[in-house]
Amino acid sequence: MTLRLVAGVLLSATLAVAGIGRARAEKVPTTPQLAQVIEAAKAEGKISLRSTETVFGGAEGAARAMDAVNRTFGTALTVEWTPGPAYGPLAALLYQEFQAGQKSSTDVYVTTAVQITPYLDKGLFRAVDWATLMPSRVTPAMVEAEGRALRFQTATPGVLYNVKAAPWVAELASTADLLKPQYKGKFYTTPFLAGFDVLLADDVWGAQKTEDYVRRFSQQLAGLAGCEATNRIASGEIPALAFDCSGGAGNRVQFRGKGVFANRILPDMAQKREDYLAIPTNAPHPNAATLYALYMMTDEGQQELVYDIFGGDLYNFTDSHVRSEVDALAAKGVHFVDVTIDWWRSHPGLDAANAALARLVRDK
């Protein structure tokens, strides 16, 4: 009897959750242009996605996204997700496929200003009139590179740390604190020096100051770890990562509210780094890809895929979590460098300079 009762309650709860999920399918106003894209996507029938496991939750995230896209736009698309390389190598592969006249191995490329900028003038990505397709959510300010890149998330990198293994991070007031003797050997950084590329700009720190800092910083390091090492930070193997790529790990649904992570934004290197979605010119399913990208811009997409999986969302939306965090710090006088494609284009040579700088941290 008790078992039946428990089973009944569980079943009811499951159905209720499922019902809530369906009820939350967001109604998107269908413009004539969007209707054309939806029809074309239906004809394509599927979407191919390729990324690292950390981007949009890998296969599980892709399946969730496609279910949501189908509910939102009334399509019946299937998704084929394949593990792939990181942003930089994937861009190089996409460009080689483009040059060779092959179809691209992904319909949607998730990236940042650093990786996409070198390919914007080479015809690798198609221009899309995003604001016309979904004027209710997409404003011209969210669209960059003449429609070739659509902002979907704003990252705020800081020192990502395990609150139990590295409580000292909460006391850090500036980057200079990381050079104190008591912190030697207690934190890691990324092999490509995430966050330092912006500091190299003359209107931020400049090359000399950044290099001087990195030389001393390198001596403090315990080692190197990628931004995908969140599980290793959670386990305490890596107590702190200075600096993380996104700053949102603690907000991800599996860690949220559990007191595992915190992200410490240091005022003297505060950055708002935009993340983008782009569709390769030779994408096999460009219309399905367009719907996928548009879904990420919906209220539901921002909450259930971008925020739950990445731990961030887009600053441009007034109800953005990142916006409230950034504005709160800005009110205290913290200045954020807004790293957009235009900003990156106006500071040429930073990626090469940062690659040279990264050689300093590979040596012990």
Next chain:
Amino acid sequence: MTALAAENLVLRRRGFLLFDPVSAVMVALAILATGAILILLAVVLWLSFTEGTPGDPALSYSLEHYRAMFLDGFTYRVVGNTVLFSAVTLVAAFLLALPMAWLMERTDFPGKPVVFTLMTTALLIPGFAVALGWVFLLHPKIGIINQALVALLGLDEAPVDIANVFAMGVVEGLNLTPLAFIMTAVVLRSMDPALEEAASVGGARPWQAVLRVTARVLWPGLLAAAIYVGTIGFAAFDVPAILGLTRRIFTFSTYVYWVLTPSEGAPEYGNVASLSVLMAMIAAGFSWCYRQAQRQAPKYAVVTGKAYQPRMAALGRARMPAVCFVVAYFTLAQLLPLVMLGWASLLPYLQTPSAAAFASITLRNFQNMPQALLWRAGRNTAILMLVVPTLTLGASLAISWVVLRTRARLRGLLDFLAFLPLAVPAIVFSVAALLLALFVLRGVAPIYGTIWILIIVYCVARLSYGTRMTNGALIQIHRELEESAQVCGAGTGGVMGRVLVPMLAPSLLYAWIWIALLTYRELTLPVVIATSGNLPFAYLVWGFVQASAYGSASAAALIMLALMAPILLLYWLAARRAGMIRRVEPAGPRS
């Protein structure tokens, strides 16, 4: 011997053979296989002179990568680390493998089929799992042993740190012990124990017989195995990546990977290619050493047409220590990683055992495994495991036959080329194959995105292993057997079909199994060329590892192991039928 047969034999020995279709096929196959290596190496060489991304019209040429490589002190540090790491790996692997092979092949050790089966299973356990197991034991922050020592002794810091080249080498040695074991066992099996018995009759003690007779007779085969295992250590990736990379201890493979897969910017193919050229030159040195050893080979041919039957020595009181030794190895090298895999697969993120960790145990990693992707990856892996070893061994046998059984002028070059893939990182071959498929072959043979590009690169990458195995086995077979067949009128086809292949069958089956297993667990090779249409299972696991999703990676690895169980059973039955796994024979004098 008839006059005609004798004349035929003389002609064959002098290389004046009239057209023989089987010989022609063998030579063509050998040239085709080594030609593929040569082409891929040529692309690597070309890449080493390029500046920019291949395919980009702005691509230019310079010697800058070589200049930078030789002027960068870091290159020498990486090479030094790699040499030390591979030396420790070699010593650790053979310290364990040699005694175990001797126990299995020359004694009445109990439960040999179990040991052989477990050794085969060992290669199925991904290297990253072994490395992770040791991280969980000895990491200064989260290692169980370190934490226990700190708590017991009241220390401020962990007393043991696994992130050093020596420890990495030991862990890799544990990983490669099955490979060293299998190569050593093949050599031991091929040796006629009458030589050892003669030493005993002459008054030599057992250890004297081992040192003065066994070791000396076996040394070409052991040298081949040592060169092979040492070179694999040179190119090993997963253990240095997990234990060393985070602590800035680079070996050649992790350095190449680091350069080739940047999180920002395009991969520096030119840098990687120039490093690979350097390593290929070092491999050329190894190849030359191997050739020198091979020239002595005929002196060591011990499988002849005369009576040959190995005898098992009685272990007596040494049986229990021997069993303990083998059990200790399996516990450290296999059981521990499997336990760690199981533990990690049940957790949302890695945690050391605690009440909180046990409370968070879940099957989510298994439940959320993408089934469609698993199916695609499993199907591709099955194709690769069937086709790659078959093609590789066919080509390897052809190369070994040309090298060891003909007087072809270029046979030395063929053997030299066949060895090189071992030292060139597989990922570099992948880059070369990718560029060839995209920009050269697209009109002729559109293999990009198909399983064929993987088959070709896997075959090329495994040719060094295949040829070392077929070389080693052919060396042990005296030419008098083939000459007898030739005297009786057999052509090359007859000699191959009735003499060589039947005698080589156990070795070929061994090699087939191991190439299949190496194919199954290959991690880095598909990184560049895998697409949605051809991705193999191991790449799926590696995708999880790269993302530090150790729970999902462990769950996927366990699923891989479960899927492999029926295939392992088939292997085991086939091996037993072929005599690879012997039934325990009574000790005593040979009848």
